Amino acid sequence: MSRDLPWPIDYVLIPALNLALAFLAGAVVLGLIGVSPGAALGTLLDGAFGSLDGAGYTLYYATTFIFTGLAVAIPYQAGLFNIGGEGQAMLGGLGVTIVCQAMGGYPLWLVLPLAIGAAMIGGAAWAALPAVLQVKRGSHIVITTIMFNFLASALMTYLLIDMLRAPGDPSPETAAFPASTALPYAHEWAAHLGLAMEESPLNLSFVVALILAFLVWLFIRRSLWGYEIRATGHNPSAAAYAAIPVDRVTVLAVCLGGACAGLVGINEVMGVLHRLVLGFTAGAGIVGIAVALMGRNHPFGIVLSAILFGALYQGGAELAFDYPQVTRDIIVVMDGLVILFCGALENMLRVPVTRAWARWRTVPA
Amino acid sequence: MATDRPAPAIAFDRITKRFGAVVANRGVSFEIGAGTIHGIIGENGAGKSTLMSILYGFYQADTGEIRLDGRPARIANTADAIRLGIGMVHQHFVLVETFTVLENLALGREGGLMLQPGIARARAAARAIEAAYGLAVDLDARVEDLPVGSRQRVEILKALYRGAEILILDEPTGVLTPDEAQQLFQILRRLKSEGKTVLLITHKLKEIMAVTDRVTVMRAGAVVGDVATADTDETDLAERMVGRKLAALPDRVPVMPTTPILSARALRIVDAGGVERVKSVDLDLRPGEIVGIAGVSGNGQSELMAALAGLAPLAGGTLTWDGAPVPALGRARALRRLGLGHIPEDRHKSGMVGPFEAWETSVLGYHRDAGHAHGAWLRPGFIRALTARRMVEYDVRPRDARLRTSAFSGGNQQKLICAREMARGPKVLLVGQPTRGVDVGAIEQIHARLRALKHEGTAILLVSVELDEILALADRILVMVDGRFTGELDRSEASERALGLLMAGVHGAAA
Numbered sequence: 071m072s073r074d075l076p077w078p079i080d081y082v083l084i085p086a087l088n089l090a091l092a093f094l095a096g097a098v099v100l101g102l103i104g105v106s107p108g109a110a111l112g113t114l115l116d117g118a119f120g121s122l123d124g125a126g127y128t129l130y131y132a133t134t135f136i137f138t139g140l141a142v143a144i145p146y147q148a149g150l151f152n153i154g155g156e157g158q159a160m161l162g163g164l165g166v167t168i169v170c171q172a173m174g175g176y177p178l179w180l181v182l183p184l185a186i187g188a189a190m191i192g193g194a195a196w197a198a199l200p201a202v203l204q205v206k207r208g209s210h211i212v213i214t215t216i217m218f219n220f221l222a223s224a225l226m227t228y229l230l231i232d233m234l235r236a237p238g239d240p241s242p243e244t245a246a247f248p249a250s251t252a253l254p255y256a257h258e259w260a261a262h263l264g265l266a267m268e269e270s271p272l273n274l275s276f277v278v279a280l281i282l283a284f285l286v287w288l289f290i291r292r293s294l295w296g297y298e299i300r301a302t303g304h305n306p307s308a309a310a311y312a313a314i315p316v317d318r319v320t321v322l323a324v325c326l327g328g329a330c331a332g333l334v335g336i337n338e339v340m341g342v343l344h345r346l347v348l349g350f351t352a353g354a355g356i357v358g359i360a361v362a363l364m365g366r367n368h369p370f371g372i373v374l375s376a377i378l379f380g381a382l383y384q385g386g387a388e389l390a391f392d393y394p395q396v397t398r399d400i401i402v403v404m405d406g407l408v409i410l411f412c413g414a415l416e417n418m419l420r421v422p423v424t425r426a427w428a429r430w431r432t433v434p435a
Numbered sequence: 436m437a438t439d440r441p442a443p444a445i446a447f448d449r450i451t452k453r454f455g456a457v458v459a460n461r462g463v464s465f466e467i468g469a470g471t472i473h474g475i476i477g478e479n480g481a482g483k484s485t486l487m488s489i490l491y492g493f494y495q496a497d498t499g500e501i502r503l504d505g506r507p508a509r510i511a512n513t514a515d516a517i518r519l520g521i522g523m524v525h526q527h528f529v530l531v532e533t534f535t536v537l538e539n540l541a542l543g544r545e546g547g548l549m550l551q552p553g554i555a556r557a558r559a560a561a562r563a564i565e566a567a568y569g570l571a572v573d574l575d576a577r578v579e580d581l582p583v584g585s586r587q588r589v590e591i592l593k594a595l596y597r598g599a600e601i602l603i604l605d606e607p608t609g610v611l612t613p614d615e616a617q618q619l620f621q622i623l624r625r626l627k628s629e630g631k632t633v634l635l636i637t638h639k640l641k642e643i644m645a646v647t648d649r650v651t652v653m654r655a656g657a658v659v660g661d662v663a664t665a666d667t668d669e670t671d672l673a674e675r676m677v678g679r680k681l682a683a684l685p686d687r688v689p690v691m692p693t694t695p696i697l698s699a700r701a702l703r704i705v706d707a708g709g710v711e712r713v714k715s716v717d718l719d720l721r722p723g724e725i726v727g728i729a730g731v732s733g734n735g736q737s738e739l740m741a742a743l744a745g746l747a748p749l750a751g752g753t754l755t756w757d758g759a760p761v762p763a764l765g766r767a768r769a770l771r772r773l774g775l776g777h778i779p780e781d782r783h784k785s786g787m788v789g790p791f792e793a794w795e796t797s798v799l800g801y802h803r804d805a806g807h808a809h810g811a812w813l814r815p816g817f818i819r820a821l822t823a824r825r826m827v828e829y830d831v832r833p834r835d836a837r838l839r840t841s842a843f844s845g846g847n848q849q850k851l852i853c854a855r856e857m858a859r860g861p862k863v864l865l866v867g868q869p870t871r872g873v874d875v876g877a878i879e880q881i882h883a884r885l886r887a888l889k890h891e892g893t894a895i896l897l898v899s900v901e902l903d904e905i906l907a908l909a910d911r912i913l914v915m916v917d918g919r920f921t922g923e924l925d926r927s928e929a930s931e932r933a934l935g936l937l938m939a940g941v942h943g944a945a946a
Contacts, residue, residue, distance in 0.1 A: 293811050297795065297802055304788045310746060311777070311785040312800035313767035 075427055081371065085364060085412065087419050089378070092411035096404050103395045110389055110396070117388025118381035124388070126256055126270025132373075132380030133272075133337045136279040138358025139365055139372035140286050141193070141331035145211075146367045147290055148323035149303035154200060154215030155331040156355025157222030158193035162332020163339045164229070165192030167244060167346040170339075174248025181251050185340055186278065186333065193332020194325040196222060201324035205317040211324065219355070230348045242348040253341040275337035280373065282330065287369040289326075299323045331355060357405075360413035375412070382408060442505030444469035444601055444632040445490070450499035452485055459485040461656040462499070467649075469504070472623055472633040474643040474664070477653035478676055478874030480844050483636050486653075487603055491523050492516040503601075522594025523603045528586050532579040536572055536589050537561065540596050557596065564595045568625050584615035591622065602626065603634045606872075608642060612731045613902065613935055620646045638676075638874055640669040641903075654678055677876045695719035696757055696894050697743065697775075697863045703751035704738045712738040714918040715752070720863055720894035725885065727909025728898045729934050735918035736898045737780060740867050743896065744777045745770045771800060776856035780867025780898065782845075786852045789841035793831075794822040796840040797855050829854040830880065846877040857884055863894045870904060882908060902931050914938055 075084075097107030118128045138155040145152040165188030173181045200214035227242065236245035253274040260267035290296040298319045301309040309316050338350045361379055365371030386401040411418075443466035452460040460482045467473045477483045488494045490501060492510040501508050503519055510516050516523075530539050537557055545553040561574055572588050573581075581589070587607060594602055604623075608616040623633050623646055635647060643650050644664060652660035652675045660667075660675045674680055697720040704713040713735045720726060728736050741747040743754070745766030754761045756773050777800075779785040787796045798807045798818055807818055822836040829850045831843070840848060849869070856864065866885065870878040885908055889895055899905050905912055912929050914922040914937040922937040 292813055292815065294803060294808050294813060295811065297813055301788050301791070301799065304790050305784075307785045308788050308799065310767075311744075311779055312802070313745070313765075313771050315765075 075424060079423065079427060081366060081368075084419055084423055085366075085375075087423075088364075088412045088416065089408070091419075092408045095407050095411070099400070099403055099407070100396075103400065105393050105395055110393065113389050113392050114382075114385035116385075118385035121268070122260070122265070123257070123268035123270040124384060126267065126272035127384040127387075128377065128380040129256075129276050130271040130273070130337070130342070130380070131383040132376040133276045133279045134334050134354045135357055135361045135376035135379050136283055136373055137330050137333045137337065138354050139361035139376055140283065140369065141327040141355070142359050142362035143327070143365070143367040143369065143372055144286065144290070144299070144330065145324045145327040146362065147296075147303045148299045148320050149306070150201075150204070150211050150320065150324060152197065152215055152324060152327045153212055153359065154197060154218045154328070154355070155334075155358045156351050156353070157215070157219040158196045158328040158331035159334035159351045159355050160222045160226050161192035161196040162189035162329075163192070163335035163346055163350055164226070165189045165332060166335035166339045167234070167247075170247040170251040171244070173251060175250055178250065178253070182253070182274075182336075182340075185251075186336060189332040189335040190329035191332070192335070193328040193330065195328070197324045197328025197331075198321065201321040204324075205320050223349075226348060230346065234346065244346045247340070247344045249344075251340065252344055253336070255341075271342040273337070273341035275333075275341045278333065278336060279376075282333065283369040283373050286330070290369070295319070295322060331358070357409075360409040363413040363416055379405075379408070441469060442502075443467055444471075444504060445634075446502040446505075447486070447490075448500050448502065450486065450489060450496045450501070452482075452489060452494060452496050458656050460489070460496070463653070463656070463658055464499075465651050465658055465661045467632060467634065469632055470627060470630045471648040472627050472635060472646055474635045474637065474647035474650040475653065476636075476638055476640065476643055476650060476672060476676055478638065478846070478876060480655075480846075481653040481676075481874075482656040483653055484605070485656075487523070487605060487634070487636060490516070491521060491603065517597050517599075520598055520600035521603065522591075522597060522599025522601065524587065524590040524594060524605065524607060526606045528590055530578045530586060530589060530593075533577065535575050535577055536581075536592075537574045539578060539589060540574075540593055544597070560596055561592060564592060567629060568595070568622060570595075570622060582615075584611055584618065587611070587615075587619065588622070599631070601632045601634065603636070605636045606638075607635070608637065608639060612900070612938075616642070640672050640875075643672065644669060652676055673875050676874070677879075693721045693723065694758075695721045698755045699743065699752060700755075701752040702739070702742060702749060702754070704735070704742050704747055705750040706738065711750070712918055713742065716918075716920060718743075718896075718913075718920075720896055722862070722892040722894050723889055724911065725889050725895040725897055725909045727905035727912045728896065728915050729902060729905050729912055730900075730915035730938055732900050734915050736915055737867070739915070740777075740780065740865055740896075740898055744775065744865055774859075774862035776859065776861030776864040776893075778852055778856050778864070778866045778869055780871070782848055782852055787840045787848060789839070791840050792837050793826075793840055793843070793851060794819045794836040797822045797825065797836075797851055799855065801855070801859065825854040825858055826851075828858075829884075846873045849873050849881070850877060853881055853884060857888060860891065861888075861893055863896075864888060865896050865898075867898045868900065869897070870899075870901065878904075902934055905934070906931065 093111070100107045100110050117124050119125050138159065141155040141158060142152055166185045169181065169185040169188045173184065196218060200211050200218055203209040203214055204211040230242040230244070234244045235242060256272040257267040257269050290300065298309065298314045299322070301312060301314055302316050302319045306316055334351060334354060339346055343350060357379060361372055361375045364375040382405055386404055390396050390398060390401055445467040447463050447465055450460050450463040451458070463482070463486060475483050485494065489496050490510065492513045492515050495511070501510065508519055510519065531542065534542070537554055540561055541553045541557040546556070547553065558574060565571065570588050570592055572585055572592060578586060578589065591602065607619060611619060626633055637643060647664045649663050650667065650672065651658055652672060654676060699716060699718040702713055702716045703711065706712050716739065730736055738747060742749055745761070762769055788799065794815065801807060802813065807814060819836045823834065826834045826836065831847050831850045831854065840851070843851065853869070869881050873881065885895060897905060897908055906929060910926050912924045912926065912934065913920045914934060916938065924933060
């Protein structure tokens with residue numbers, strides 16, 4: 071019974087079937103409120119990919135989801151479920167803020183690496199405590215990282231209202247960063263190349279996310295630490311037998327996940343908002359769990375599923391704009407259906423597909 | 436077929452089963468007489484388990500049929516098998532550990548919403564079965580509190596309670612002490628005398644000779660021999676299984692007295708539950724000597740091995756390498772660096788990482804060594820080439836360095852692990868149950884490798900529950916009972932009987 075599915079079935083067919091089921095259920099919901107599912111799907115796809123700026127929004131959302139998806143995937147390799155992407159992203163944003171506020175007037179090639187470093191340190195630091203508690207005291211990391219999301223939220227509220235708020239500004243946000251720290255937008259580059267692209271929040275962070283996904287893949291598959299992380303995740307007693315410091319490796323994996331989550335601050339805070347705003351993460355850390363599940367915790371799969379979720383966010387917004395019946399709540403239902411079928415019910419079709427494959431394979435040649 | 440004889444209890448008729456390109460059973464035909472004990476032997480992957488899975492309804496044969504008492508039987512699932520009177524005692528027990536024996540018996544046959552009537556029925560039936568077959572089990576004990584031998588009796592009881600006329604036992608003695616195995620054989624003989632048919636799947640030839648009436652030998656999915664046990668012997672069976680002549684055992688080379696390389700003094704180990712598992716043990720491992728530790732499993736051997744490998748903290752005592760103490764911090768890594776190899780007793784639990792590709796598993800524990808890594812990065816090309824060479828040298832099949840470790844058969848996984856731990860020429864090699872679940876051909880090979888390492892001057896510690904294995908390899912034999920060495924025998928004065936007495940006698944006195 072140890073035979074596996076060939077990878078095209080495992081990585082392409084099953085996710086596609088799950089997605090089709092989600093869309094089917096979504097079509098039923100749309101039909102019930104009197105919207106033609108076919109037309110709605112057209113609007114959704116057109117909104118997400120039909121124009122340069124629509125695609126820009128899709129990839130901007132995807133950038134954040136790549137970061138939060140990787141934040142789940144790396145600890146998963148060590149056998150741990152990091153639910154704390156949300157809080158880790160907030161602390162990453164704080165790190166970015168400190169660098170951007172201090173480094174006005176310096177060239178971007180100097181500021182960006184420092185901001186990336188600060189974002190990663192902020193996210194990793196917020197992940198470190200739950201990781202150490204897991205290793206030293208056995209506190210379950212799922213519980214502690216969830217609680218740390220609330221702690222981060224409370225901390226940010228305190229900081230933004232009492233410490234960092236711009237003088238005289240009634241809203242819980244910092245003053246705008248110096249203009250020199252803003253990351254270039256895609257539409258600015260498009261203009262340089264003579265392409266007409268309407269404004270979208272897509273910025274240089276997308277490239278950072280793609281490079282990071284590749285580096286994570288390289289790290290997990292090829293580095294000694296990645297090897298030790300995988301050994302620990304798959305079989306902790308074998309890792310201990312191999313004289314791998316299991317505790318240290320576990321903490322490392324969770325902190326690296328936190329560092330990836332922290333980079334959300336680069337995309338949102340440094341790339342788009344140009345200031346630290348309360349609640350800038352907007353639930354991206356939680357969406358990252360679904361992104362990682364659907365991407366099978368593989369960095370390249372995560373890039374693809376992040377783009378899918380980005381498209382749902384952007385296309386969903388267009389849908390709400392075009393159809394008065396489609397409220398914000400319906401969009402949440404749609405997202406929920408995708409998370410349900412592609413994330414939570416990820417293994418539902420695996421058993422019948424595996425059985426069908428096995429039956430097909432055993433037909434006498 | 437003569438018509439005046441009663442129909443056989445089971446007849447396999449040209450059973451063929453394919454898994455993809457692999458033919459697991461190839462036109463298998465033989466018969467099992469009612470009221471006999473019938474052995475099926477073969478190496479790993481010979482098709483025994485597949486055939487039994489077909490009989491028990493886990494798989495369907497592609498072609499061919501099974502006849503029970505002369506009638507064609509359609510066994511679509513295990514429920515069919517149970518209804519037709521087939522019972523199976525699995526190699527790994529399937530019992531709910533926190534339930535009592537009685538609750539396990541009643542499980543699935545509660546018969547209604549209320550539990551009490553079902554339990555009462557089970558108790559009455561179990562008493563009757565116990566009396567009829569001499570199966571003594573405490574019905575109200577929790578399974579988790581029972582020793583392994585009793586758990587197996589519970590499995591047999593369960594099968595009989597479900598009306599089994601045919602009992603399949605898959606490697607039943609793998610987890611038993613010699614004494615428990617003898618008790619099991621008595622139960623099997625009793626079952627036979629009461630008219631039950633017993634199918635014994637094993638690769639221990641001694642057991643086949645001791646208890647069966649007839650034996651079927653399988654190799655590569657086909658039947659290569661079907662003989663009355665009285666007409667054959669162990670050598671004949673082994674050669675049929677392997678398909679070639681087995682090499683004669685080499686003469687033992689006497690050990691030169693040398694200074695020990697790894698020494699333990701007054702070693703004490705306390706487990707997580709606070710129980711003292713090893714009680715002040717002294718041990719010296721010398722270059723060119725194989726020290727065997729015999730004993731019923733669970734008497735502290737596993738803990739001692741773990742401590743010697745630096746994997747378990749010491750509650751007391753010292754560990755020295757070449758006269759110098761081994762530091763407590765990072766001891767496992769330090770010992771590996773000094774030249775310690777370790778073939779763990781439970782390969783699935785500790786020796787390998789199932790989802791790793793073979794090349795990844797083949798450097799587990801050595802992944803940071805020069806050559807395997809360059810800076811912070813593994814060298815996959817180099818390691819794959821190395822693994823491919825080792826696969827040829829140690830005859831690991833299939834020879835695919837990129838296949839997942841868990842996709843290899845147990846024997847081949849063990850060869851992969853042996854290759855990893857032996858190929859670097861360790862100064863000390865700790866070996867736990869090296870041939871558990873490994874077939875005859877591979878056992879011969881692993882034993883030859885251990886002897887070769889010994890000649891090259893490796894100090895070897897062998898822990899095994901197989902007395903045959905210890906007697907075949909060890910120069911010096913220690914018997915471990917309840918965390919202490921209770922006897923030390925030189926190979927020349929050791930015999931299975933002497934060891935068995937030491938293991939049992941002292942054990943009995945202590946209990």
